[in-house]
Amino acid sequence: MHPHRPQRHGPYHKLAYVHRGRPVCRFVRSACLREIQKRLANYKKFRGIIDRWIALSIQCGMIEFFSRPSVAKTKGGSHRPAPAKARLHSSRPN
Numbered sequence: 001m002h003p004h005r006p007q008r009h010g011p012y013h014k015l016a017y018v019h020r021g022r023p024v025c026r027f028v029r030s031a032c033l034r035e036i037q038k039r040l041a042n043y044k045k046f047r048g049i050i051d052r053w054i055a056l057s058i059q060c061g062m063i064e065f066f067s068r069p070s071v072a073k074t075k076g077g078s079h080r081p082a083p084a085k086a087r088l089h090s091s092r093p094n
Helices: 030-066
Strands: 013-019 023-030
Touching: 013 030, 023 030
Parallel strands: none
Antiparallel strands: 013 023
């Protein structure tokens, strides 16, 4: 065994994510691994549901606010737009 370069014992598990725009990386103890995997699976399901809700909300808004009144039907298809940050901009005359 080398005093300045000790031999590591594995396996190691890491959890990496981005929170508030900053990357975070944490080591996970083996005893916690299954619980974290369950929580990540639930998070992925939740994100899928939220992403679908956002896509449907955008589609509904497009029909409600940007279609001509006589053209209120949507075309069939399974296109899901990528999630985006939305901002409402107003133009004011000078």
